[in-house]
Amino acid sequence: MSNTALPGRTGQTPPAEPTADRREAVARLFSTVDESVAELGERFAAAGYELALVGGPVRDALLGREVHDLDLTTDAVPQRILELVDGWADAVWTVGIDFGTVGLRRKGVQLEVTTYRSESYSPKSRKPEVDYGTSLDEDLVRRDFTVNAMAVRLPSREFADPFGGLDDLRAGRLRTPGLPEDSFSDDPLRIMRGVRFAAQLGFELAPEVREAASAMADRLKIVSAERIRDELTKLMVSPAPRLGVELMVDLGIAPYVLPEVPKMRLEIDEHHRHKDVYEHSLTVLDQAIDLERSRGMEPDLVLRLAALMHDVGKPKTRAFESGGRVTFHHHEVVGASMSKSRLSALRFPKDVVNDVSTLVALHLRFHGYGKGEWTDSAVRRYARDAGHLLERLHVLTRADCTTRNRRKAAALARAYDDIERRIGRLAEEEELNSIRPDLDGNEIQRILGIKPGPLVGKAYRYMLELRLENGPMEKEAAEAALRDWAREQGIGEES
Known part of the structure; x- marks a missing residue:
């Protein structure tokens, strides 16, 4: 499905504004989802149960975004769901059954059916407690944001929007169905989800949501690292991760997710002037994304994390020298270690941790290239040390140039063009990516x-x-x- 830009939201490509007419909204929704959901609705209704399409798929369909997997909710308990889909679904899985969710596939379409529920955390719990509900409205009021608290009953196609989600969708606004304090208390991860949706959809947090998120940020301490990692991942591969990072920092959320990032906001005084490391890092992130797109790359989690964190070692290595000069000797080494520790603590996969920390360690290597004085052996080592990360290192190094001096920026671009050409030539001649000694x-x-x-x-x-x-x-x-x-x-x- 093609996307058209919503006016007034730079850097985003959501589609045209949805109409307020509910019948037209439902028609638009069902033009994008598989007819299997209507068939399943008939099956549940015949057995005396409710079923509704709910949450993200409804939101995305109304925005004109592509809809992949479908989420449904019902008053049937998980065991009854299994009985109702037996013989109808091509495949069924129960990994989420403890949380009331049954996954299934029908004619290549993946669906998840979840019993009406609410989730809440006890003050010191890291896992939510799940209670089953009895009505759709009761389920919707427990959802994170109004734009995710819309549903379409099946098979009647009745549109349910008790909290004004459609109006908020049109306004590009994130509100909670009830009080944000209650919502964030029920599940503190919703604080991160709000930041992620802002970056993903280009929406703004309502003032009361911003205030509650900031006041309750420390509640993120009880959320598992894996759940925070998953939200951070979605944020970083969104169309505008900078927006999400800035929100985390401004609202005081970052200290519980990426504490190294706000620490890059180094104070600049009149005697020791240097670039603001935090702003520089956000600019590098933006430029890396621009280069990603221009090179036809998909959103790259490893590259974007490396761009954001490439200078996290600077606060620890900052030193003042005579004449007001500021230095950050070996910040790439320190930053690589810090990146590795943080991403490991967030339970990122080992390959992501190692790749990001390697890029951080290598991001200054090119600056010894000068005007092309490197020998072919030095170029070989550069390519070999980067290995499978070479293309990402090319992008990161180019993005790291944020100077306003046009002559300096042009010289750096020419130098990097030159090293890429040399690497390309040597690769053709010698298969650089698989260099081995001449004797095994x-x-x-x-x-x-x-x-x-x-x-x-x-x-x-x-x-x-x-x-x-x-x-x-x-x-x-x-x-x-x-x-x-x-x-x-x-x-x-x-x-």
């Missing part, structure tokens, strides 16, 4: 007459350095170089 471990053992062990690894690393320095070698030359190295090391065939 078995050949090293045979030539030197040694057994497997640390010595083989030492020889292998020497041959790899030789390969990076000189490029490909003929087999005889490689063997001769290995023997010369072995003699210098006092290694003979008798070893």
Whole structure:
């Protein structure tokens, strides 16, 4: 489904404003969802149960956004849901049944059916307590925001909007169905969800929602790291993650999610002037997203996290020198360690943690390139150290240029164009992404007459350095170089 921009929301591409006429809204909704939902509604009604399409799919369909999986709610308890879909669904899964949810698939369409419910946290609990409800309105009042508290009853197609979600959708506003304090007390993760929806949809938080989110931010401490991670992930791959990050910082939410980010707001005094690291990092994030799009890349969580966190090591490494000069020596090393610790604490997958921290560690490497003075061996090492992250490193390094000096910015762009061309040429000649020594471990053992062990690894690393320095070698030359190295090391065939 194509999207058209809502006026007045820069950086977003939601579709045309939805009409206030409910019948037209329902017609628009059902033009985008699979007919299977109506069929399922008939099945539940015949058994004397209610069923309604609810939440995100309703919101997205009314916004003209593409609808994928479908969420439904019912007064049937989970065991009864299983009985009702038996023989109708092509596949059923019950991983969420403890929370009242049954997943199913019908003709390639994925649906989740959840018993009317409410969730709440006890003051020190990290897991919500789930209670089943008995009515649709009771279920909707417990939803996070009014734009997610709209439903369409099935099979009648009656539109249910008891809290004015359609009006809020049209206004681009996030309100809670009841008091925001009650909503955030029931589930503190909704504070993060509000920030995420602001970035994802380009909506504004209503004043009372902002106030409650700020006042209750510390309640996020009881939410599991995994749930916070999931919301942060959705925020970071949204159309406008900067908006979400700024909201987290301005409302005092960031200290419970990414405390390193607000700490980058370093004070600048008249004697020690330097760029505001926080604002610089947000600009780098914006520029990385622009480059992402121009290069035809999909929203990249690893790249965006690296762009946001590439300078988190600066506050810890800031030093003042004579003449008012400010330095941040080795901030990339410190920042890589900090990024790794934070993302690990948020339970990000190990590959994401390692990739982000590697990009942070490497983001300054290019600045030694100058006007192209690097040898081919230095370019090989740059590409090899980046490995599968090379394209992301290209984007991050380019995005890290936020100077207003046009001449300096142009010179940096030309230098990076040059290194990318050189990497491309060397890659064609030498398959840079899979550089290996000219001799493998078995050949090293045979030539030197040694057994497997640390010595083989030492020889292998020497041959790899030789390969990076000189490029490909003929087999005889490689063997001769290995023997010369072995003699210098006092290694003979008798070893």
